[in-house]
Amino acid sequence: MIDLITSLLAITMRAGASLVYATVGEIYTERSGILNLGLEGMMLMGAVSSFAVAYYTGSLVLAVLMAMLVGGLLALTHAFLTVTMRANQVVSGLSITLFGSGLASFLGQRLGPAENSHYLVGLVGPKFTPIAVPGLSQLPLVGPIFNQDPLTYILYLLVPAAWFYLYKTRAGLELRAVGENPRTADAMGVDVVKVRYLYTTIGGMLTGLGGAHLSLAYTPGWSENITGGRGWIVIALVIFAMWNPARAVLGALLFGGINAVQFRLQAAGTNIPAAYLNMLPYLTTIVVLVAMTWWEALSKRIGAPAALGKPYMREEK
Amino acid sequence: MKRWSWILIVVLLLTTVLTACGGKQEAQTEKIRLALILPSTIDDMAWSQSMYEGVMAVQKEMGEDKMEVAVSERLGNPVDAGAAIRQYADQGYNIIIAHGSQYQNVLEEIAPDYPDVSFAYGTGYEAHDNIFAYDPQAQEGAYLQGIIAGMMTKSNIIGVVGPVEAGDAIKYNYGFQQGVEAVNPDAEVRIAYTGSFGDIAKAAELAKAHMDAGADFLTGTAQQVVGAINAAKEHGGVYWLSNDMDQSSLAPETVISAQVYHWEKVVQQIIDAHQKGETGKHIVLSFANGALELKYNPQLESQIPQEVKDAVEQAKQQIIDGTLTVKLPEN
Structure with missing residues (x-):
């Protein structure tokens, strides 16, 4: 039993790392509104750019930097469209997804060696192995917590730091203020445009890192649609976390744990139809999401930044 | 200001559409113009890539001046595919292959409007007028691979990394199970599904779960198996039986055999029928007509005992001459 739980934890941690990177990144982006x-x-x-860099240069550090870049x-494109141009954030975001996934599969067919x-x-490139x-x-x-790849170890520092920065520093307070009420923040002397650009870009860098974890550590190598919709799961996880980096974990x-459990059940030869088991992680996410939102509503502590999705115009009322 | 942002978004979207749908256009002389609609990409190492390579093989044979090929990828959604299909038909393509069973309805809808164009889809069997349906008998090779796994397994646990419990995957898994049972009733075939066709990471997780549970032979279908094969390679000590195409290049020391689909024969048949002006046919891919083949990985072939090869060969002959029919699940 203990062995089973230990191995489940190992799989869960490996599966969860890329989700945590992207979730923390998106939390910072959304906190700025x-x-x-x-x-x-x-x-x-x-995922595609870091794998290509790792393959050609052999340097995992360069690969990770490339993913962040x-x-x-x-994300900077998104910030330009939504902050400076004040475009609809949903439309701009969706077009980034369409553009990014199309370009990634295009590059996946062009960047490889001629042979x-x-x-x-x-192709087999260098990869992060558990230490x-x-x-x-x-x-x-x-x-298993102490037998992970370096990118996961970085998370052990990143998550508490992200939480501390957001809730315990002046810069974190300014970030939250911009997301809650940009007008007041502006009056306080916070540069709303700068804050939004900065944290949207940082969020994008962390999200790119999440992709790099997939192609460099979790399932080393590039394959078409390697994310398998994880980018969308992250959006649910951000709400689940109530915009708190610590809860993102x-x-x-x-989510990763229930997925691991249902695969174990199937591999152990259970009679439960696969469709029900496949549904479990999503079903649980929905149930917990509803329960938590309800509880938060009762205690009057809704986590969503009040100005989320609204462009800020200084002159307008 | 606002107007500029919309223009930028439109440009972004247009670039996407162009990268996603940008076909490869070749030689402009008359003759056969063939368009291929793929649910995933030409480098998926499975379903789509095998068909793409089949089409390219035919083009090489016929010569680029005799045959023009255009490819559209990532059109798994039949509604988007429908738009592309109509566009190709309007541009005067003679043969349009929509590579998936999901395109059947959309072809039924479009085909009557273009009586001079030949359409094809598969897996399927309903062919009429100008619609061809191709139908790989995946259960046949699955049965043969089941014999290999059943005779060679030491742990008597064999894991299947399935995509979604439907259509082709059921056919393959059902045949595989029969093959294992025929030679080793004690072995347990554990069929599991990830619930997706393209989620590489999930397929890897599922393969790991199988291996942790003691499986020493693994198999599976759909483009996501790339993840499972990588996981098996990393784990070591297990064998993978591949489907759709020879996937041994991914893991030369893990992929022991492969059921290979010879799509070039299907494509050639469709082209011939089109040129003769024949109506749509139900084209079967089987061992009997040579469109299916079981390939051993030359690097691992020496590890397969002769008695296993003999048993496979015998079953193959029986399938070909009809004395052995691999059963399909009753609907």
Whole structure:
């Protein structure tokens, strides 16, 4: 039993890392009042570009930087459209997703070496492998926490830092103020445009990193549609987390954990029809989402930034 | 200001449409113009890539001046595909292959408007007027691969990484199960589904779950298996039986055999029928007509005992001469 739980935790953590990166990124973006639905496209672009860089240069560090650069650039486009041009955030985000996923599969067929008909699929590049912490990784139950790839270890620092920054620093307060009430923030002397550009771009960089985790660590290599809709799951996880980076981990672990459990059940030869088991992670997400929103509503603490999705115009009333 | 942002968005969207649908256009002399509509991409290492390579093989044979090919990828949604199909028909393409069973209804809708164009889709069997239906008997090769797995497994646990419990996957898994049962009634075939066709990461997770549960032979269908094969390769000590095309290039030490679809024979048949002005046919891919083939990975062939190869060969002959029929699930 303990072995089973330990192995479930190991799988859950591996499956959850990319979700946590993108969720924390999107939380920061949405906290500034910008809704970015381009996650799926940014993750795919992060995955394809980081794999290509890793394959050609052999450097995982460069690959990760490339994923952040590409994710950041796409998010910057979104920021330009929605902050400066005040375009509809939903439309702009969706077009980033369409553009990103189309371009990613296009690049996947062009960036490869000639001997592989210029495809990236099927190539083996450098990858992040789990590094076990001596001693700690042998512990029962919690052992897997100390046997992860470097990108996951970074999350152990990133998540608490993201939480601390958001709730305990002046800059975090300014970020939240811009998302709740940009007019007041502006009056306080906060540069709303700068804040929104900055955190939308940072969000994109983290999302690109989430994509890189898929192609460099979780399922090493490039394949078409490697994200499999994870960008959309992240949007649900952000609400699930009530825009709190610390809770993002819980959501990603719950979603990934139930997925791992249902695959184990199927592999153990259960008689429950696969369709019901496949549904479980999504069903649980919906149920918990409803329950939590209800509870939050009762205690009058809705987490959504009040100005989310609204463009800010200084002169307008 | 606002107007500019809309223009930018439109440009972004247009670029997407162009990258997604941008076909490959070749030589402009008359003769056969063939358009291929694919649900995934030409590099999916499975269903779509095998058909694309089949079409390209025919084009190479006929010469680029005799045959022009256009490809549209990522049109898994039949509604989007319908728009592309009409466009190709309007542009004067003679043969339009929509590579998936989901396109049947949309072809029924469009085909009557273009009586001079030949349409094809598959897996399916309903062919009429100018619609061809092709129908791979996936259960046949699955049965043969079941024999390999059943005779060679040591743990007596065999895992199937299925996509969605429907159509072709059921056919394949059903045949596979019969093959295993025929040679090793003690072995357990555990059929699991990810609930998606293209989620590589989920397929990898499912393969890992199978291997942790003790499976030493794995198989599965759909383009997502790339993830499962990679997971098996990383795990080591297990074999993968591949379908659609020879996937051994992904993992030369894991993929032991493959059921290969010879789409070029199907494409050639459709072209011949079109040129003779024949009406739509139900085209079967089977071992009997050579459109299906079981291939061993040359690198691993030495690890397959001769008795296994003999049993496979015998069953193959029986399938070909009709003394053995691999059953299909009753609907």
